[in-house]
Structure formats: structure tokens, C-alpha cells
Amino acid sequence: MNHLFTPENSALLLIDHQVGTMKLIKNLPLEQVERNTLALAKAAKILDLPVIFTSSQEERIQGPLMPALREILPEAFDARVKRAGIVNAWNDTNFREAVEVAGRRNLIMAGVTTDVCLVFPSINAVQDGYQVQAVMDASGSPFDLSEEMSRRRMEKGGVVLTATNTIIAELAQDWSKPAGSQLIQLLFQDVLPAIQ
Template sequence: MKIFKSIVKNTLFTVALLGLASQSYANKYSEVLTPDNAVLAMIDHQTGLMVGVRDMNPAQLKNNILGLTKMAKVLDLPSIVTASYPQGPNGPVMGEISQVLTDAKVINRQGEINAWKSPEFRKAIKDTGRNKIIMAGIVTDVCLMFPAISAVAQGYDVYAVVDASGTWDKVSREAAIHRMTQAGVKVVTWASVLAEIMDDWRSPKGQELGAVLAEHTSYGYVYQSFIANKKSN
């Protein structure tokens, strides 16, 4: 009888722990992006790597990167830009990112392929005090996938922006998406990130974010009609 009671007691204790863990997980991952809980990390968008992207039209990729970075600029999100061995064949970070994110923390890694293994990069993320990382990288299946999985393993909530990332081919992209999803990374697009973080057209930055969306997606015609109607009234 004592053994039975002990088993029941241990079982109930385990169930309670699992319940608390499940609740903690649900709270953490159901919390939406806000301008106050997110940080942007742009990883290895370097000229030498950009030319190897084949899973997306180069013009579309550039457009998506600009949309994402302009969103961060409008919201004054803490932003971290990192490059892998920039003096080597990977080359410098594409100039458009530097032109938009003028206040970003720039970290030039000397050899780490996985940016999360860079103490400077991890510290830059930690110093923001934010737990949600909006992350994009070239190439998707290395520069984005490795740090995204590593960050999740250390308790961060990572949003991997796959359309502001690129890789050698569609097979590589699909494999990376599967692996990131299995590891608990949230796979998203830049426009969905903007919509989630904007939340309401009446938000303080709603109109400015709408303008970014209009500039870099086909939503532009809808936005133009909205502005024209607003002026007429």
C-alpha cells in the first residue's frame, strides 16, 4: 500500500511539473511581438554570399530585406548586424542595410560560422534585455538556421524571417525550414512580422508601418487608395 501511495504521489508531482512547464511554454510562445520585446538580428547579408542565392529572385530578396530593416527603423528596434570574416570571400555587409540601420550594433566575427558562438553577438542580444529575436541571414540553412536553433536552446523566442534570407536552392531552404520548426523556431515572413508587431492601424506607428508595407509589397495600391480617400475626406 505504501508503495502504491508513493507511486501515486510521484505521478501527481510529475503531472503538476509538466503542467507548470506547459503553462510556462504557452505563456512564452503565445506572447506576440511588440516594439518593446523584440530585437532585430541581421546575420551575414554579405555581398559575396548574396551572389550565391538561388532560391529567390535577387531583386525580391533585396526588397524584402529593405522592408524588414525599414520596419525596425520605424519602430526604433534595437538592431544587431553581424558579418562572418568580412575581410575574406564573404565580403562586406550589403550597403543598403547599413544605410537604413544607422544605429545598429555591428559585430565582425573573426571565424565563427554560427553567430551564436560569438561572445560579442550573444552579449549584444542579451544587453537589449529582450527575449524575442527577429532573425534573418544569408545563407538560410547555415547563417540563419544555426544561430536560430542555438538561441531557442538558450530560452529565446526566435522568429526566422525566411523571405529576408536566402540560400543556394529551394531544397536547402525547405530542409532548413523543417529543421528550424522541429527545434521550436518560428518561421515567418517579414510582412507577417510587421503586421504582428503593428497590431492595430491606430497604433502610434501604424501609418508609418503601413507606408513601409505599401512601398515593398503589392499592398501599395490599397494603401494609395486609403491615403487618397483620407485626403478627400
């Protein structure tokens, strides 16, 4: 099994980045999570990665997906898997089918909230033979304790925890290539300014 995540073997799965659920994030600044989520979407577009969005009960308190995701990836946005209420996206037949159709064994996942929407599908995907990297700074939880417990549980379940800049660098492989040049520009414009 090839452990390196590349544009040829990876897909991006963004779970429940909805305007209502995003407001539940308290362990990280909301703006940082939003910025990193959009950076992942932009990187996926640059690299032509398969992207699967899913949402839960958009018409209720969770609300619609972040509108900016539609601007970046309109086709993936329109094809999003709308779950009627299934907590674990991996248990939703339409979501699983979308992952299978993508045909990639390496899954880059982020979810809001980490402690409900990301922990379960990431572990289940590993159990089903996928390699999973969970992007922790494009995810978040209402409580530090629940975030920490979810991270421990994911790691114990074989999920690799990562950050936006790390996974983008892994996918880029070479900054001097055309895609690498676009990705490093993306990092410096969208991700790294947050720490300056």
C-alpha cells in the same frame, strides 16, 4: 510567456546580409530578399527596435554588409559584430553579448544563407530560452533542398517561420496608430509592389 511579438519585447537580428553571400541565394529572387531585408531594417527604425547586425569575414569573398543597411541604421551598422570565421553566430561571444545587452526575449532573425547562417543560431537561441521568428523571405539558400531541410530543422527546433509582411503586421498591431500608419505605408511601398 507572451507569444506576441511587440516593439517592446522584440529585437531584430540580421545575420550575414553581405554582398558576396547574397549572390548565393537561388531559391528566391535576390531583389526580393534585398527588398525585404531593407524593409525589416526600416520597420525596426520606425519602431525603435534594438538591431544587431553581424558579418563574417567581410574582407574575403563574403564582402561587406549591404551598403543600404548603413543608410537606414548607421549606428547599428557601425556597431555590427564582425566575426572572424565562426559559422554559428550564436557561438560568437560578442554576438551573444550584443543580444543579451538588447534585453529582449523575442528575436526576429533573418540570415544569408538560411542553410548555414540562420539555421544554427535560430535553433540555439530557442534552446537558450528565446522566442525566435525566422523571416524566410529575407533569407535564402543556394539550393531548394538545403533550404527545405533547414526549414524543417528550424521548425523541429521550435523556431517559428514567418514572412516580412507577417512580422511587420504583428509588430504594428494597429494600422491606425502613428507607427502602424508608417508601417502599412512601408509595406505598400517596399514589400507588396513585388507581387503586383
